[in-house]
Amino acid sequence: MALLEVDDLHVSFDTADGVVRAVRGVSFTVEPGQTLGIVGESGSGKSVATQSLTRLVAGAKITGSAMFDGLDLLHASQREMRRIRGRRIGMIFQDPLSSLHPCYTVGWQIIEMIRAHESVPRRRARQRAIELLDLVRIPNARARIDDFPHQFSGGMRQRVMIAMAMALNPALLIADEPTTALDVTVQAQVLKVMQDVQADTGTAIILITHDLGVIADVADEVVVMYAGQVMERARRREIFYQFHHPYTEGLLASLPGHGGTRDRLTPIPGNPPSLLAKLDPCPFVPRCPYVFDKCRREVPPLAPVHPDERHLSACWLEPDRALQFEWESSKFAQISSTAHR
Amino acid sequence: MFRFLILRILQGILVLWLITVAVFALFFVVPSNVARTLAGRQATPRTIHLINHRLGLDQPILKQYWDFISKAFHGDLGYDYYHQIPVTHIMAQALPITLSLAIGAAVIWMALGVFNGVVSAIHPRSVADRSMTVFALFFYSMPSFFLGLMLLFFLYYKLTLAGYKWFPAGGYAPLSQGVGQWFLHMVLPWLTLALVLAATYTRLTRSSMLDVLGEDYIKTARSKGLNERRVTYRHALRSALTPVVTQFGIDLGQLIGGVVITETVFSLPGLGKTAIDAITQQDLPVIIGIVLFASACVVVANILVDLLYAFLDPRVRLS
Numbered sequence: 001m002a003l004l005e006v007d008d009l010h011v012s013f014d015t016a017d018g019v020v021r022a023v024r025g026v027s028f029t030v031e032p033g034q035t036l037g038i039v040g041e042s043g044s045g046k047s048v049a050t051q052s053l054t055r056l057v058a059g060a061k062i063t064g065s066a067m068f069d070g071l072d073l074l075h076a077s078q079r080e081m082r083r084i085r086g087r088r089i090g091m092i093f094q095d096p097l098s099s100l101h102p103c104y105t106v107g108w109q110i111i112e113m114i115r116a117h118e119s120v121p122r123r124r125a126r127q128r129a130i131e132l133l134d135l136v137r138i139p140n141a142r143a144r145i146d147d148f149p150h151q152f153s154g155g156m157r158q159r160v161m162i163a164m165a166m167a168l169n170p171a172l173l174i175a176d177e178p179t180t181a182l183d184v185t186v187q188a189q190v191l192k193v194m195q196d197v198q199a200d201t202g203t204a205i206i207l208i209t210h211d212l213g214v215i216a217d218v219a220d221e222v223v224v225m226y227a228g229q230v231m232e233r234a235r236r237r238e239i240f241y242q243f244h245h246p247y248t249e250g251l252l253a254s255l256p257g258h259g260g261t262r263d264r265l266t267p268i269p270g271n272p273p274s275l276l277a278k279l280d281p282c283p284f285v286p287r288c289p290y291v292f293d294k295c296r297r298e299v300p301p302l303a304p305v306h307p308d309e310r311h312l313s314a315c316w317l318e319p320d321r322a323l324q325f326e327w328e329s330s331k332f333a334q335i336s337s338t339a340h341r
Numbered sequence: 342m343f344r345f346l347i348l349r350i351l352q353g354i355l356v357l358w359l360i361t362v363a364v365f366a367l368f369f370v371v372p373s374n375v376a377r378t379l380a381g382r383q384a385t386p387r388t389i390h391l392i393n394h395r396l397g398l399d400q401p402i403l404k405q406y407w408d409f410i411s412k413a414f415h416g417d418l419g420y421d422y423y424h425q426i427p428v429t430h431i432m433a434q435a436l437p438i439t440l441s442l443a444i445g446a447a448v449i450w451m452a453l454g455v456f457n458g459v460v461s462a463i464h465p466r467s468v469a470d471r472s473m474t475v476f477a478l479f480f481y482s483m484p485s486f487f488l489g490l491m492l493l494f495f496l497y498y499k500l501t502l503a504g505y506k507w508f509p510a511g512g513y514a515p516l517s518q519g520v521g522q523w524f525l526h527m528v529l530p531w532l533t534l535a536l537v538l539a540a541t542y543t544r545l546t547r548s549s550m551l552d553v554l555g556e557d558y559i560k561t562a563r564s565k566g567l568n569e570r571r572v573t574y575r576h577a578l579r580s581a582l583t584p585v586v587t588q589f590g591i592d593l594g595q596l597i598g599g600v601v602i603t604e605t606v607f608s609l610p611g612l613g614k615t616a617i618d619a620i621t622q623q624d625l626p627v628i629i630g631i632v633l634f635a636s637a638c639v640v641v642a643n644i645l646v647d648l649l650y651a652f653l654d655p656r657v658r659l660s
C-alpha cells in the first residue's frame with residue numbers, strides 16, 4: 001500500500017491581483033522507503049504542492065485528497081496535523097541559513113522536536129540529539145550540540161536540519177530543495193547524508209529540486225512539474241532514457257554536459273507563464289518547439305505512454321516518441337556525474 | 342566581553358564627570374540670589390556676605406568645584422542651601438517614590454505594549470488589531486502632562502463628584518501604610534507615564550513580530566508539530582523582543598522627563614519634583630546630586646541593556 005497518495009490536488013491563493021492557481025490538479029504516490037523526485041523550474045508550484053500537504057501554507061485554498069497512512073491530511077483536524085508534523089512527516093527547507101532559529105542552540109532545537117512528541121527526560125533527549133548529529137556526520141557532535149546555528153557552515157546547518165527532521169524516525173521526509181543554496185561539493189555531501197539516513201531508517205523521501213542532476217542518482221520515481229501541473233511522471237530510468245514530454249527534454253538539455261557540446265548549457269527559451277492568467281490547454285505551448293494545432297485546442301490528459309502503464313505524460317506527441325530517445329548508457333553516466341561534482 | 346564592560350564603565354564615568362562640569366558652569370552663568378532669598382528682603386549686605394561665606398559661595402568657582410568633586414568621591418554630596426540637610430538624605434527620602442513610579446510604569450508599559458503588539462501581529466487586520474492601532478495612535482499623540490490632567494479630571498474629580506472616592510488627588514502613601522493605599526496613590530501616575538509609551542511599544546512589537554513571523558525558522562517550528570502558542574511565544578516573540586529591548590534602553594532616558602512631569606502633576610515628592618523645586622530655588626547641591634544620580638542610572642541601564650541584547654541575540658558579539 002502506498003504511504004502517501006495525492007489525488008487531484010489544487011491550491012490557490014486570493015491575492016490583490018486575482019486568484020493565483022499555483023497547483024492545478026497534481027497526483028502522485030510515494031511508496032514506503034522510496035524516493036520521489038519532484039522537478040520543475042522556479043515557480044512551478046513544487047513548494048506549494050508539498051507544503052500544503054502538511055497544511056503549512058498560509059492563506060491557501062486547498063482541494064483534492066491526500067491520504068497519508070490512512071489519514072486524509074487535507075481534512076484532518078489541527079490537532080491531528082500537529083501529531084503528524086515532525087513525528088510522521090519531517091520537513092527540510094531550501095535555505096539552511098534561515099531555517100534554524102538563530103537564538104537557540106542546535107541541541108535545544110533538536111531536543112524540542114523530540115520532546116514535543118515523546119515524553120522522554122531531557123537527558124535522554126539530549127543523548128539522542130548527539131546520536132543524530134553523529135548520524136549526519138557533524139564532527140565532534142558532543143561538543144557542538146551547544147553551539148548556535150551561526151557557528152556552523154551552510155552545509156552543516158542543512159545536516160542539522162536533516163538530523164532534526166529525522167529525530168523521530170518519520171515515515172516520510174519532505175526535502176524542499178535541500179541543496180540549492182549550497183556549494184556544489186557540499187551539495188553532494190548533503191545528498192549522501194540523506195541517502196545514508198534513508199538506508200538506516202527506511203524513511204520515504206520526497207526530494208524537490210529544479211536540477212535533474214540532483215536526483216539522477218537517488219530518485220526511484222520522478223514527477224516533472226510545470227505551471228502547477230504534472231507534465232510527466234515515470235521511474236527515474238524512463239525520465240532520463242525515454243522521456244516523452246518536450247518539457248522534460250528541455251530540462252535535460254539544460255543540464256551541464258548535455259546536448260552534445262559538453263559544458264554549454266541550453267536553457268529552455270522563454271519564461272514560465274503567470275499563474276494569474278488563463279493558460280493554454282497545455283501550459284507549455286508558448287515555449288514548446290514541437291507545438292502543433294491540437295495543443296492549442298485540447299487539454300492533453302496525463303496518460304500512459306505506450307507500452308508502459310507506469311510512465312505517464314501529458315502531451316499530444318505520439319506515444320512511441322519516447323523510444324526514439326533511448327540514450328546510450330554513457331550519456332546517463334554523464335548525468336549521474338553532475339550530481340557529484 | 343570583559344573589555345567591553347570596562348570600556349563602557351569608563352565611558353560612563355566620563356559622561357558623569359562632563360555632566361558635573363556642565364551643571365556647575367550653568368549655575369554660575371546665571372547670577373545667584375540664594376543668599377538674598379535666605380536672608381530675606383531686609384538683609385544688609387553684610388548678612389548676605391556672611392551667608393555666601395558660610396555656603397562657600399564666595400570661593401572661586403574652581404575651588405568650589407574641586408571641593409564638590411573630592412567630597413563626591415567619598416559619597417558626600419554636600420548639604421542643601423536652605424535647611425542644611427545632607428543631599429544624600431534628601432535623595433534617599435525621594436528615591437522610593439520615584440522607584441515606585443518608574444518601575445511600576447515600566448512594567449505596565451512593557452507588558453501592555455508587548456502583549457498588545459503580539460495580539461495585533463498574530464491576527465493582522467482583525468478587529469483586535471485595529472482597536473490596538475486606534476489605542477496606540479490615541480495615546481501616542483498625547484503629551485503626558487495632558488494625559489495626567491485628563492486622568493485626574495475624570496478618574497478623580499468626576500468620580501469623586503459622583504460619590505466614588507477611589508483615587509486620591511495626588512501625593513504619596515509609603516508602603517508602610519499598606520499596599521492598598523500605596524497602590525491607589527500610584528495607579529493614575531503609573532497610567533500617565535505608561536500609556537504613552539505602551540502605545541509606542543505596541544506598534545514596535547507588532548511590526549517586529551510581523552517580520553519574524555515571515556521568517557523560515559517559524560515555518561520550521563510549525564513543521565515540527567509545535568502548537569501555535571509555543572510558536573508565537575517561544576519562537577517568534579523570542580526574536581521579536583530584540584529591537585524592543587533596544588528601544589527600551591533608549592527610552593529609559595526619556596523616562597526621566599516623564600517622571601519629572603508626572604511627579605509634578607500628581608504632587609509626588611519624588612526625585613523629579615525635588616529636582617524641580619531645587620531648580621526654582623537654585624539649590625545647587627540638590628540639583629547636582631539628582632542630575633548626577635539620574636545620569637548614573639541611565640548609564641548603568643544602558644550597559645545592562647547592551648548585556649541583555651547580547652544575551653537575547655547570540656549572534657551579537659560585545660566588543
Ligand SMILES: Nc1ncnc2c1ncn2[C@@H]1O[C@H](COP(=O)(O)OP(=O)(O)OP(=O)(O)O)[C@@H](O)[C@H]1O
Nearest residue numbers: 013020022041042043044045046047048049210275
Ligand atoms: N502565499 C502566496 N500567495 C500568492 N501566491 C503564491 C503564494 N505562495 C506561492 N505563490 C505562487 O505560487 C507559485 C508557485 O510557487 P512555489 O513556491 O510552489 O514554486 P516552486 O516550484 O517551489 O519554485 P522555487 O523553485 O522557486 O521554490 C508561484 O508563482 C508563487 O508566486
Ligand SMILES: [Mg+2]
Nearest residue numbers: 046047048176
Ligand atoms: Mg520552492
